[in-house]
Amino acid sequence: MRVITRDTWRAQPWKNGGGTTSEIWRTPDDGEYDVRVSLAEVTQSGPFSQFPGDRRWSFLVGPGPIELVHEQAFELVARGDHIELPGESAIIANLRGGATQLLNVLARIPIVAGFGPIAHPVRFVFTLDTSVARVFDPPESVQTTDCVWIT
16 A cells, blocks of 8 residues: 655646646556546636546535536535546536635546445545545555545
């Protein structure tokens, strides 16, 4: 198991210039990723960057709420609320209560991402109460509930 703490995250501007994100983990580590996890600081309403060819999961991990609009409105209110959409989807964010944070998972390979209790071996876990990520290679079964996970 490898632990990834906040001091190792890589801050970078959004692809569309509308905000900043901190890359937490990617695999493989160099070149084009198969899976990328980042924490976006959403400080203003507006469009999200698009990632054609990827699958996107956006999990509310900040104070929320936030409305994400793509063909219909999705209201993320509680930590762990999330949406899953194609990366090329045009998404507009509307902040409802001030700045918040979204944990974003982008994948170019088939994966399953979720929030809450885990009933199977996982490769990646982001624990919401500590903002610590753990990577398991090979995947392991873990005991935690307040987390975002990838298998």
